[in-house]
Amino acid sequence: MRRLLLLALALGLVATSLQAAQYSALPDETPAHFVAPTQGMDFEKRDVMIPMRDGAKLHTVILVPKGARHAAMLLTRTPYSASAMASRAASGSLEMVLAGYDNAADIIVQDGYIRVLQDIRGKYASEGDFVMNRPLRGPQNPTPVDESTDTWDTIDWLVKNVPESNGKVGTLGISYDGFEPLMALVNPHPALKVSVPMNPMVDGWRGDDWFHNGAFRQTMLAYILDHQSVRGEGDGWFTNDFDDYASYLSGGSAGDIARAHGMDQLGFWRKIVAHPAYDAFWQDQALDKILAGQPLKVPTMLVHSLWDQEDIYGAMAVYKAIKPKDTGNDKVFLVIGPWHHGQEIGDASSLGAIKFGSDTGLSFRQDVLRPFLARYLKDDAPKVDIAPVTAYQTGTNRWQKLKSWPGCEGACERPLYLGAGSSLSFVEPKDKGSDQYVSDPAKPVPFVPRPVHASGDPWRHWLTTDQRMFSDRTDVLTFTTDVLDAPVAIAGSPVAHLVASTSGTDSDWVVKLIDVYPGQVAAQPEMGGFQLMVAGDIFRGRYRQGLDKPAPIPANTPQEYTFALPTANHVFLPGHRIMVQVQSSWFPLYDRNPQTYVDNIFNAKPADYRRATQTVWHGPGGESRIDLPVVPLGAKAKR
Known part of the structure; x- marks a missing residue:
């Protein structure tokens, strides 16, 4: 029986081998390497693996316009797939291929740049290990490589291996892709001639993504x-x-x-x-602090969006850090636009319900970005004067060309006081008083009307959402000025000085600065009574004594909370009113504060979440106020 079983097994193996041999005799119909035809295409696509100094190879897509000679290269390093960025449309047109995904594809193609897209280390087709916002070599990164060295090695390879180039490289990108051009400024390659970080990730703790x-x-x-x-x-x-x-x-x-x-x-x-x-x-990775200590070698244009729902902190923080070193006023440029995150590369004639009357994104790309890139990358480009600061003023809906930012430095600050009877005034209150609300973690204040969708279009323009529905909540305090009889222009970062107490031992404080439209708006009737948030942010109360020093809040004891709101460049027009809203949750965008002090809120238990009575104080000895960076509407000094 054993011999019969062995014989059957042997015959089965022979039959299987014969079947395999018969199948393998059929030729594989897929070529080992398919060569795509290029007829009808206006560019050549090259996929390469560029070696880094530690031996890792990074996947890079190089798109060379047909007939290119002595052309500059524009590099974007990305965690979002270089291949996807280079194949968004089935077309032989480079502009069609890049459109809808790439950064300023229109001017890149029209001006004949060689486009270079690279998967960063550890993402998609690139080798190596992925580390989120890989820190510079140092205390947080003991390896010999970082995003700065990877950019240096990439540029070095490109200028030696792309014969159609003129040896000049620029780098640009948005968000994470905007973080990369900033990292390139640390020990930059000599061939790097210009950097354009748009809406960059800079400090994930202070006010960007995390x-x-x-x-x-x-x-x-x-x-x-x-x-x-x-x-x-x-x-x-x-x-x-x-x-x-x-x-x-x-x-x-x-x-x-x-x-x-x-x-x-x-x-x-x-x-x-x-x-x-x-x-x-976090402090070791804050790029504004890092770049403040670096020599200023590469002309840099920082692009900031006034309603950036993701990275509203970074561009302005870097500008403040490096602009003082720009003694010749020719290395650091700033653009401030009325956009959501990344909207400057697409249609930007409106944002949510707010209409600007023209495509502000197109104006930026054609009138500012295009001549800026050409000035530093093209061999024969005429020198074009570009304003040190190009800022869009909302309310009046106009572009400004300024010598510096902000228009107000300290002396222009004008306090706007919270007062009794939900009043808001530039006149300091004479009587001390307070207002209260109950903050319940079981019923947090939503950041947009429910149902909440923290993605897609609702997410992109949520910062311009009408704030009326929140004015009526009992857990939101609302303070409003009288109707303005003259315009109030602000340019800079409003600063909240909130004097408040809580019956709990921890609390979040949200302050929103709002433009209240008149009850009727003839040009756009649906904007009647609209409440537009001009600037708003949140502060976790445990950090009032130091951002690295969490401590319980003494219950029922007034404390002062001081924090800057995001940059604004806005005019509150006559007939409008100014409003300030105060609340203690902004959910689910921000995690709920249990309002009971625990060592780490990430590990808070259900029993830690408790209702708290919040008191906002106003009047002598406890002035809650917003310091507005007020500037003359027709100021000439900074223009």
Whole structure:
């Protein structure tokens, strides 16, 4: 029986081998390397792997316009797939290929630049390890490589291996892709002639993607999961609710929500949980602080969006850090536009319900970015005077060309006082008083009307959402001026000075500066009574004594909370009113403060979340106010 079984097994193996041999005799119909035809295409595409100094190779797509000679190269390094950026349309036209995804594709193609797109280390087709916002070599990065060295090595290879180039390279990008041009400024390659960081990630704790003044932006959990769970783009985030508000509320703390999605497996998430305060981990990576200590070698144009829902802090922080070194006023340029995150590369004639009367994005690209790039990258470009600051003033809806920013430095600050009877005035109150509300973590204030969708179009323009529905909530305090009989122009960062107490031992404070439109607007009737948030931000109360020094708040004891709101360049017109709203949650964009002090809010338990009575004080000895950077509407000195 044993012999029969062995014989059967042997015959089966022979039959299998014969079948395999018969199948393999059929030729493979897929070529080992398919050569795509180029007839009818106005560019040549080259896929290369560029070696870095540690041996890792980074996937790079080079798009060379047909007939290019002595052309400059524009480089974008990205975690979002170089291949995807170079294949957005089935077309032989380079502009069609890049349109809808690339940064300023129209002027890149029209001016004949060689386009270079690269997957950063550890993403998509590039080798190496991915580290979110990989820090510079130093305390937070013991390896010999970082984004600065990878950019240097890439540029060095490009100028030696792209014969159609003139040896000049510029780098540009938005968001994470905008973080990369800033990293390139650390020990820049000699061939790097210009850098354009647009809406860049700069300081993830102070006011960009991950935190704002210590309050965690928990809707970024999906982003972290997508980008760290796989080398490409993941799809691991799931929800069983149509309304993100309900989904996050039922999930518990931000830590509980992350654990439910398996995020404890992700290195960057573990770092966030381990560093909830502004400690050395975050301070060492703050690019504004890093660049303040670097020589100013490369002309840089920083692009900031007034309603940037993702990175509203970074561009202005870098400008403030490096502009003082620009003694010749010819190395650091600033553009401020009326845009959401990245809107400057697309149609920007409106933002939500706000209309500007012209395509402000097109104006930026054609009138500012185009001559700026040409000035430093083209061999034969005439020198064009570009204003040190190009700023769009909302309210009047006009572009300004300025010598510096902001228009107001300290002496122009004008206090706007919160007062009794929900009043708001430039006149200091004579009587001391207070207003109260109850903040309930079980019913947090939404950041947009429900149902909440923290993605897509609602997310892109949420900062211009009508604030009327929040004015009527009992857990939001509202203070309003009389109707203005003269315009009030502000240019800079309003600063909130909130004197407040809580019955709890921790609290968040949200302050919103709002332009209230007249009851009727003839040119746009639907804007009648609209409440437009001009600037607003959140502050986690435990950090009032120092951003790296969390401490419980003494219950029922007034404390002063001082924090800057995002940059504004706005005119409150006659017939409008100015409003300030104060609240203690902004959900689910920011995680809920339990209002009971715990060492780490990521690990807060259900019993820690408690209602608290919040008191905002005003009048002598306890003036809650907003210091507005007021400038003359027709000022000439800075223009």
